[in-house]
Amino acid sequence: MDLLNRLMTAETANAFVRVGAAGLSALLITLLLTPIVRLIAVRCGWIVKPVPSRWGRRVIARLGGVAMYGGFVVTAVAWIPWDVSLWALVGGVTLAVLVGLIDDFSRIPPSAKLLAQLLIGCGLVLSGIRLAPLPWAWLSIPLSVLWFVFVMNAFNLLDNMDGLATGVGAIAAGFCVLHAVLTGQWAVATLASIVSGVCLGFLRYNFPPAKIFMGDSGSHLLGLSLAAVVLMESQPSSTQLLSILAVPTLVLAVPIFDTCFVTVQRMLHQRHPFTGGVDHISHRLAILGLSPRQTVIVLYGASLMLGILSVLSTRLKPLSVMAVWVLVLSALIVIGRYLARVNVYRLRSPGAAAVGVEHPPVTLIDTMVLHKRRLVEILVDFGIISSVYVVAHLLRFEGTLSPHIQSLVVRALPVILVTKLLCCAGCGLYRRIWHHPDLSDLVAIFKAVSLGSVLSSIILLYLWRFEGYSRAVLIIDWMLCLLAIGGSRVVERFLDEWISAASDQERMPVLIIGAGETGEQVLRSLQLHGKGIRRAVGFLDDDWRKQGNQLHRVCVLGTRARLAASLDDYHVREVLIAINDPPGDLLQHVRQCCEPRGIGWKVVTAGVTDAAV
16 A cells, blocks of 8 residues: 555656656657658668578568667657766667667677777666676676677577567566666656657567567667666665565566577587577577467566566565575576477487598587486475475465574575485486376375475474474475475476467367277377377267267267368368278278368278378
């Protein structure tokens, strides 16, 4: 109620109007400038042609960053009051856009580009835009400069699919507006609103299929402005390091994760981390079967959820913020491991060994990479156990942890970690393959988590007699660990099914005749080995009692009498007869229904393989 009363004052209402008007002005100006810039770019031949190292396969106008810059500067001059740091940002953005334009027209060396970015970052730091004072005050200077450089390059790398960087930038800027409003920083809120308006105005022409690209000039503008806005917001908020860094990293988590993920993957595959390619998270989601629009919408959703977490983190104590961080990091590691399965790099020629090409010796790093799946599983469990123990205390004590409780958590956490990780290893969790977990896998998870909780409770009792410790916390911790560790093991299966369902419309619809054991095997073969090729739309079976039942979420539509209607209703392209020794009258009926419509059909038997279907 206090917050609502503060927001309802006349002065605050005027500030709200100013923030909204600034964002709307930026949106309208960018909407007007973008088609003009696009027309000029097309007539002058400033276009992007398809190349193998890029995702797009169409000729698109570039230099959309010029329109974004026009909308940003005009609106900033009109709405932002005079302030050295804010106008230093306008100057820094101008230099960043110029560097991007030069790189758009004639590729400048990465070293020269990095040097220019460092100089721009130093200029902004000198104007006062930097991290709030850290425990070591001098450390805020180099970290702030590196932050500007990193975010500029992160948005440059994120601009790899139509509408992705623009939409994520608009969402991030929107949360920056919210953070600034909640802390009463109206000038920063106005600046963030301008950035969001510029992104939304440009998104009208950049959403897939895009009519214009922003180019390096636009990505530099977007990255530098957002990097500066989140630092401006962090300055008066807290003197705690975790609270200072929570908002920037969560608001911009999508571009940060994409940059780190791509860099690590390229280094693991012995590729230069700063070259272009189709190995970003958006490309991998598209290769798995999502359309470009579905891909960018999914990443928009991820940015929204992480932005909400950034808002919640401002209301938490440092220990709770760390728990949120570790949970988010664990989730991103799991998603990164799943996306790393997508083979986007060309393999070496199979004949290389035959012509006497020597392979480099196997190093310790190479050996670790061979076991990276196990290492990732251990890291994820480490993060889950650490954060879940803190979350259990938050739930037990209604979100408030006193200094005494925090000291107890810090004292007990090493014991909890060691005990539970050893139990997970002892129960074989790191010797299993989790692509298709079954009941025995779930039982192993239950045994490992339960044993770890019991042993850690006994150790706490032996060491400290439970003095100050809550028994309810241990029960909550056990339940949350069971859900989180089990969920991390089945997330790959969930993602496979979700992506498969999202890409159903692009696969060939298939009708299966026979809802018995053979039909089930055929369906399983389609679901496991026919991804991206076929999808079962339904079953037909002469046993009328099966009608309406579902087999692995595929419905039995009726008997053979519904064959002709099903072919038309579901636009079936192929019919699979999954019956051992099917009767001749059934084959004749299928032929009469399929051949006039030009629909293929075949008989498949038990033990069907991908080649058979």
